[in-house]
Amino acid sequence: MVCTKTERPLLPGFSFRAIGVAWLLACTGGAAEEAAKPSTFDTESIRFFENEIRPILAENCLDCHSGTKAKLGLQLNHRRGWIKGSDYRPVVNLENPAESLVLHAISHTPGKKVKSMPYEKEKISDESIAKISRWVEMGLPWPETPGAAEEDPRNHWSFQPVKPPTIPEGVHPIDHLIGEAQKNTGVAPAEKADRATLYRRAHLALLGLPPKFGELSAFVADSRPDAEAWPALLKKLMKSPHYGERWARLWMDVARYSDTKGYEAGGRERRFMHSYTYRDWLIQSFNEDMPYDQFLRYQLAAEQLVDWNKPEKKHLAAMGFLSLSKNGRSELIIDDRIDTTFRGMMALTVACARCHDHKSDPIPTRDYYSLYSVFSNSLEVGTPTIGEPKSGPEYEKYLKDLAKQKKVVEDFLKPKLDQIAKENPELASDRTRLMNKLDRAARRELQNKQRVVDKFVADSQMEPAKAIILKQKEKPSGHAVLIRGNPARRGDTVKRHFLSVLTSDPQPIYESGGRLEMAKDISKPDNPLTTRNIVNRVWMWHFGEGIVRSVDDFGIMGERPDHPELLDFLAHWFVENGWSVKKLHQLILTSRTWQQQSHNSQEEKNRIADAENRLLWKFDSRRLELEQMRDSILEVAGSLSDEMYGHPVRILEKPYSTRRSVYAFIDRQNLNPIFRNFDFSNPQESTGKRPNTTIPMQALFTMNSEFVQNQAAILGEKAQSQKDGVGWLHRSVFASEPTENDRILADSFLTAFESESSALGPRQTNTEWSYGWGSIDFKSGKVKFQPFPYWTGDSWQIEKEYPIKNSPLSYLQARAGATHPGHTNNESVVYQWRAPDGMTVSIRGVLERSSVGKGNGVRVLIASESSGILFDRVLDPSGSKLVTSLQDVTLAKNENLYFLVDPHENNSSFDSVRWSPQVFDQSGAWPKSGLAETFSGPATPATPWGAYAHALLNTNRFLFIQ
Amino acid sequence: MNGQLPLRTRRDFLSQTGMGMGALGLSPFLSSLQASSRSLNPLAPGKTHFPAKAKRVIHIFANGGPSQVDSFDYKPELEKFHGKEVPGEHLSTERKTGTLMKSPFNFSQKGESGIWASDLFPKVSEMVDDLCIINSMHANVPNHEPSLMLMNTGAERVNLVRPSMGSWVTYGLGSENENLPGFVSLCPGGVPIVETQNWRSAFLPGAYQGTHIDTKNTHISKLIPDIRNPRMPRELQRKQLDLIQEMNRQDGEKTGLDPDAEARIHSLELAYKMQIEATDAFNVEREPENVRQLYGETLHGRQMLIARRLVERGVRFVQVWHGAGQPWDSHSEIAKNHGKLGQEADQPIAALLTDLKQRGLLEDTLVIWGGEFGRTPTVELPTPGANAANTKLGRDHNHHGFTIWMAGGGVKGGYQYGKSDDFGFKAVEDRMHVHDLHATILHLLGFDHERLTYRYAGRDFRLTDVHGKVVSDLITQR
Numbered sequence A: 001m002v003c004t005k006t007e008r009p010l011l012p013g014f015s016f017r018a019i020g021v022a023w024l025l026a027c028t029g030g031a032a033e034e035a036a037k038p039s040t041f042d043t044e045s046i047r048f049f050e051n052e053i054r055p056i057l058a059e060n061c062l063d064c065h066s067g068t069k070a071k072l073g074l075q076l077n078h079r080r081g082w083i084k085g086s087d088y089r090p091v092v093n094l095e096n097p098a099e100s101l102v103l104h105a106i107s108h109t110p111g112k113k114v115k116s117m118p119y120e121k122e123k124i125s126d127e128s129i130a131k132i133s134r135w136v137e138m139g140l141p142w143p144e145t146p147g148a149a150e151e152d153p154r155n156h157w158s159f160q161p162v163k164p165p166t167i168p169e170g171v172h173p174i175d176h177l178i179g180e181a182q183k184n185t186g187v188a189p190a191e192k193a194d195r196a197t198l199y200r201r202a203h204l205a206l207l208g209l210p211p212k213f214g215e216l217s218a219f220v221a222d223s224r225p226d227a228e229a230w231p232a233l234l235k236k237l238m239k240s241p242h243y244g245e246r247w248a249r250l251w252m253d254v255a256r257y258s259d260t261k262g263y264e265a266g267g268r269e270r271r272f273m274h275s276y277t278y279r280d281w282l283i284q285s286f287n288e289d290m291p292y293d294q295f296l297r298y299q300l301a302a303e304q305l306v307d308w309n310k311p312e313k314k315h316l317a318a319m320g321f322l323s324l325s326k327n328g329r330s331e332l333i334i335d336d337r338i339d340t341t342f343r344g345m346m347a348l349t350v351a352c353a354r355c356h357d358h359k360s361d362p363i364p365t366r367d368y369y370s371l372y373s374v375f376s377n378s379l380e381v382g383t384p385t386i387g388e389p390k391s392g393p394e395y396e397k398y399l400k401d402l403a404k405q406k407k408v409v410e411d412f413l414k415p416k417l418d419q420i421a422k423e424n425p426e427l428a429s430d431r432t433r434l435m436n437k438l439d440r441a442a443r444r445e446l447q448n449k450q451r452v453v454d455k456f457v458a459d460s461q462m463e464p465a466k467a468i469i470l471k472q473k474e475k476p477s478g479h480a481v482l483i484r485g486n487p488a489r490r491g492d493t494v495k496r497h498f499l500s501v502l503t504s505d506p507q508p509i510y511e512s513g514g515r516l517e518m519a520k521d522i523s524k525p526d527n528p529l530t531t532r533n534i535v536n537r538v539w540m541w542h543f544g545e546g547i548v549r550s551v552d553d554f555g556i557m558g559e560r561p562d563h564p565e566l567l568d569f570l571a572h573w574f575v576e577n578g579w580s581v582k583k584l585h586q587l588i589l590t591s592r593t594w595q596q597q598s599h600n601s602q603e604e605k606n607r608i609a610d611a612e613n614r615l616l617w618k619f620d621s622r623r624l625e626l627e628q629m630r631d632s633i634l635e636v637a638g639s640l641s642d643e644m645y646g647h648p649v650r651i652l653e654k655p656y657s658t659r660r661s662v663y664a665f666i667d668r669q670n671l672n673p674i675f676r677n678f679d680f681s682n683p684q685e686s687t688g689k690r691p692n693t694t695i696p697m698q699a700l701f702t703m704n705s706e707f708v709q710n711q712a713a714i715l716g717e718k719a720q721s722q723k724d725g726v727g728w729l730h731r732s733v734f735a736s737e738p739t740e741n742d743r744i745l746a747d748s749f750l751t752a753f754e755s756e757s758s759a760l761g762p763r764q765t766n767t768e769w770s771y772g773w774g775s776i777d778f779k780s781g782k783v784k785f786q787p788f789p790y791w792t793g794d795s796w797q798i799e800k801e802y803p804i805k806n807s808p809l810s811y812l813q814a815r816a817g818a819t820h821p822g823h824t825n826n827e828s829v830v831y832q833w834r835a836p837d838g839m840t841v842s843i844r845g846v847l848e849r850s851s852v853g854k855g856n857g858v859r860v861l862i863a864s865e866s867s868g869i870l871f872d873r874v875l876d877p878s879g880s881k882l883v884t885s886l887q888d889v890t891l892a893k894n895e896n897l898y899f900l901v902d903p904h905e906n907n908s909s910f911d912s913v914r915w916s917p918q919v920f921d922q923s924g925a926w927p928k929s930g931l932a933e934t935f936s937g938p939a940t941p942a943t944p945w946g947a948y949a950h951a952l953l954n955t956n957r958f959l960f961i962q
Numbered sequence B: 001m002n003g004q005l006p007l008r009t010r011r012d013f014l015s016q017t018g019m020g021m022g023a024l025g026l027s028p029f030l031s032s033l034q035a036s037s038r039s040l041n042p043l044a045p046g047k048t049h050f051p052a053k054a055k056r057v058i059h060i061f062a063n064g065g066p067s068q069v070d071s072f073d074y075k076p077e078l079e080k081f082h083g084k085e086v087p088g089e090h091l092s093t094e095r096k097t098g099t100l101m102k103s104p105f106n107f108s109q110k111g112e113s114g115i116w117a118s119d120l121f122p123k124v125s126e127m128v129d130d131l132c133i134i135n136s137m138h139a140n141v142p143n144h145e146p147s148l149m150l151m152n153t154g155a156e157r158v159n160l161v162r163p164s165m166g167s168w169v170t171y172g173l174g175s176e177n178e179n180l181p182g183f184v185s186l187c188p189g190g191v192p193i194v195e196t197q198n199w200r201s202a203f204l205p206g207a208y209q210g211t212h213i214d215t216k217n218t219h220i221s222k223l224i225p226d227i228r229n230p231r232m233p234r235e236l237q238r239k240q241l242d243l244i245q246e247m248n249r250q251d252g253e254k255t256g257l258d259p260d261a262e263a264r265i266h267s268l269e270l271a272y273k274m275q276i277e278a279t280d281a282f283n284v285e286r287e288p289e290n291v292r293q294l295y296g297e298t299l300h301g302r303q304m305l306i307a308r309r310l311v312e313r314g315v316r317f318v319q320v321w322h323g324a325g326q327p328w329d330s331h332s333e334i335a336k337n338h339g340k341l342g343q344e345a346d347q348p349i350a351a352l353l354t355d356l357k358q359r360g361l362l363e364d365t366l367v368i369w370g371g372e373f374g375r376t377p378t379v380e381l382p383t384p385g386a387n388a389a390n391t392k393l394g395r396d397h398n399h400h401g402f403t404i405w406m407a408g409g410g411v412k413g414g415y416q417y418g419k420s421d422d423f424g425f426k427a428v429e430d431r432m433h434v435h436d437l438h439a440t441i442l443h444l445l446g447f448d449h450e451r452l453t454y455r456y457a458g459r460d461f462r463l464t465d466v467h468g469k470v471v472s473d474l475i476t477q478r
Helices: A043-060 A079-084 A101-107 A126-137 A173-182 A195-207 A213-221 A226-239 A242-254 A275-287 A292-305 A311-323 A330-346 A365-376 A393-423 A431-436 A440-460 A515-522 A528-543 A564-576 A581-589 A603-609 A626-636 A673-677 A696-704 A706-720 A725-734 A740-760 A944-953 B010-016 B028-032 B076-080 B144-153 B165-173 B195-199 B234-255 B259-281 B289-295 B299-312 B334-358 B434-444
Strands: A479-482 A490-494 A769-776 A783-787 A795-797 A813-815 A818-820 A828-834 A839-844 A846-849 A858-864 A868-875 A881-883 A886-891 A896-902 A918-921 B056-061 B097-100 B107-110 B115-118 B131-138 B183-186 B211-213 B317-321 B365-370 B378-380 B402-407 B415-417 B427-429 B454-456 B459-461
Touching: A043 A126, A101 A126, A173 A564, A173 A581, A195 A213, A195 A226, A195 A242, A195 A581, A226 A242, A226 A581, A242 A275, A242 A528, A275 A311, A292 A311, A292 A515, A311 A330, A330 A365, A330 A515, A330 A528, A365 A479, A365 A490, A365 A515, A393 A431, A393 A440, A528 A564, A528 A581, A564 A581, A626 A706, A673 A696, A696 A706, A696 B259, A706 A725, A706 A944, A725 A740, A725 A944, A740 A944, A740 B234, A769 A896, A783 A828, A783 A896, A846 A858, A858 A886, A868 A881, A868 A886, A944 B234, B056 B165, B056 B299, B056 B334, B131 B427, B131 B434, B144 B195, B165 B183, B165 B317, B165 B434, B183 B195, B183 B299, B234 B259, B259 B299, B289 B299, B289 B334, B299 B317, B299 B334, B334 B365, B365 B434
Parallel strands: B056 B317, B056 B365, B131 B415, B183 B211, B183 B317
Antiparallel strands: A479 A490, A769 A783, A769 A828, A795 A813, A813 A818, A828 A896, A839 A886, A839 A918, A846 A881, A858 A868, A858 A896, B097 B378, B107 B115, B131 B402, B365 B402, B454 B459
């Protein structure tokens, strides 16, 4: 090889000296490695390059072949790139320069299997080709660019060992370090928040639930000093089983938890069926404060760490971290597992190195495929039972039904397989191979039948709890680098090892499958990324932002830590304290930094110095997350179920579950949009930080959803029976007494709501419209109106039976925009519209009757209470449409307007009509009101107390952590 | 806008929503505050990289794959070679296909431009002078799922998590009307294949996800969840809202409102208005008779009219799907099946173009029509098994070459771009990949597709990934 010697004359007058190893190439292996050494050349050769070569390159090559987006990965804008070649092969041959691929390409040499260059352009001049040839022969002289010799990314902060700062005695280390950071910045910290505020804040942070008034007041009244009372309280809170429910859910964001696999074509079953065992394991592990290093190892390799014959077998469920991945082709499943593992546990975007060396971080593609090999040697085989086997008659019945279901499949399959076995006797004993011979139609049919069985099993929820695990292959094999991530283009086979940036030379090789070794490498106390990652995430979960704000990217593209010493202190302290997450909470929550108020008397000044509050001069208040919000609503209404664990429940569909949100069924493919409206994590991939947005769709949910209304109604009903309803509600919802102002607002609201409601009178629906039947006096215009008493779910009618036989009421009915009158004028259809305010309105609409030429038509009338008949027309049987428009109808508040369909001369044959009149307030102050668009069923009117409770649930006081 | 949501100041937000400080009686001190970098209002209008020609998009998705040689890519040679083998390479597609098959539809020259179009879309083809027809589209594979993903998200692997085009556009441009979602996907009767992934926001915030509306429903409360409070008439709800806001205001006065809390106060008002505005937007009954007649009183007419009402109200991106599943997937009886679909879609689409034009909206509204790919000029052969019966005079999927058209929004009218081969099998001249289409669409909207990025998991992502070039030939010079 040419460049193994440090100094070697190439051509008279040129010298070539290696000066170092560029990190980028440290791991690319092969002949290029040594040649990659940047070199110094004498002035003459450099001048030759600058004057003759560089212009040719600039004009012809660099448009496509430079920078990180270079075609084929071939970068010709620096010498390293020339040496490395394309992603596929070298382009220069320094031992035999004439055989360099690049020269063939520009000379358009036939038969060399290389595209002619410049691509789709004219060949460059022979003179230029000669110059390039000479330059290659000279060994690619290139000037050394001082400073441009890349700063070695291995020196990046996050790869350095954790260096804890020294903390003076007697200070809280967090406050000390934040205080140091605030010095000389002009920023002043906020006051300490009061006990009630801190209690609520801690309760929501640790348990995800709001506090109860009694407990909060007891703490506020506790005579012990804060230094005693507060740590004791934190310990007490963390003993609650609700703690695990809150913190498991946070980790589930990292683990891209889902109860379904993702998209499956052809209606195949998507549910995992046992995903919940992973979630339950998380809850238990957080509650037991499992040391975090062990917590990580179990999630990566529990099957090699626990005795399957002992109760510790339950830890197999931990492997859901890996196994609950997206479905798809194997290389994408593995990519997902690598990404979730490294971004989640080490804040490293290793997956970026799938198709090329990481563009900024020291992660070569070979590292990626070395880890890939760890995962490609892990198979999804079987789901061991970890729960109690079920028993009892219900379970017996399930087993019987299941056997029946399976028999259907077998009955279908058997004759087919028998037939194949007859034709291929050599396969008769091998069921798998027989199955492989099934024709396409049979396979499809089999899939359809199997789907039914799978659905039955998933729906029944009768299977005992199982763990979804991975297992090592008996004989692990290495894996080839897939060039540019393409499974069809295999490069060198790589050995299994850990990330080279974190291992010493020579790299320890994983002899076995490697997953356990990888787990150990990730969870080593001196892995600076793992320890910084978790303390940073816990910090974010308490403060809203991490010390490193790009919580899942500690690479060069990520952010730098705002407080590097603090980060290192916490990382070190955490390991020293037994990797205990609970102790970490205790440390953070006892700091003055965390205990600050969410507002600062010097807000304006501080903001000028530090608009983003990176110096932590106050506690950033924030909206409750979806789960905190939903659970809080259930909790304050006294509805929250304390049932733990088990199969997931659908929380946004009727009947609304009252279980905690951590038990929600998460559908990876078709997540109900309400989840993401509230910034819930994307269950497709590991989530670092949820977005923080405020959009009206969120308010629509809290203002209008049936779920929230139901809980508000429960609260309202309870409040109504209290002597001091307002006080009771405030204590329940906010865990605080109402202020004087609160009481004034409450009283005036309750009174006004009450009186407005009663002024409106009992209502058939909650819109301005009522639907019924009756008659009109054609002279006076007086209308007799009776509301329909029966609601079918989409239409109003007299009773359940329809049509009513032998009665003039017969076909009387009102649907959205369609109706039919009864037999006579007395059974006309009547729609009533009540004006919500005094106003002048216009009316629009078209009545349509489809049975043209049949019957005798209909008579259409519009009348108001004060003016009588305003419109009176007959649509005769020859017509199909009648425009029913009016202008300038003046109405008093609560005055009724009537819309009638009369069968006309007491003949209702063929009188099925469509009519959807609309009322417009001509001043525009009130939105228009159309019969069809607002058509609704019976009102379940909110009571004043229910409406008041509902309002409280919508306040910032309830929905924010202060 | 690398790395985070477009930064918008609180002050912008207040002026955009028409609610100055006075409206809610907030302390004047707050008006001097800058919003923190956490974006409070992700749908506030964004800034483009350069002046935009289009401000909004209606993407009419003929899902399943409409046939180019039966619509806008006239191939007289197909007539001559009807029933004969393809001379030259017989390209492979999803299934086996046989001899060339002429179109059962009649082509003629239309408009002043004299562009050939068939009577599959009789009314739309009368408007060729408004259309910019791209005959040289190509995608990567002949299967629905990956091609849908490619067209909608720029990444064909179903299991890659990429935001949809509508999400990217809404992320870039925000919404002009915060009383409505910024991105709406109309699909009657259910969802297309690959389902909600076609309009999801992936790693972009949920505010940019498409709101799916099943336009088969006519009842507003079924169109948008929680759009109405079933227990409280509006006048009482207003009272309730006033109470909430008064408590928020009093609480805020004590300590000074922080931007998040303040943003929520505004979003409550927006939600209150949305209840009315959304109801109104979907109520096509409000349209005058002649407009409803123009669109036709059919499902497709109604949803196209809804699309217009939405963009007119400032919705940024409206996708209109032909239907659930993959309706345009005519593997058999192209004459009958395409014929029926054309009949359903033609009048509403023509009406949309006419109507937008009359309102002066077409100028800055980009209308896109097309499927995830096209169909073969060859006849699909029956395959043994399940498909044996239904393959008769139909066409297979074709990603080698297909046609889409665009109109308005800064594209040339009466213009044909690119060519397919003599039979319309493969794009051969000025080939335009789906990535190029995306780059061009973003360009029309005022974005450099290489700069509209979002930092996620250590990378700056974009709709066109590492591909895409803007095809400026399509774009008007004005």
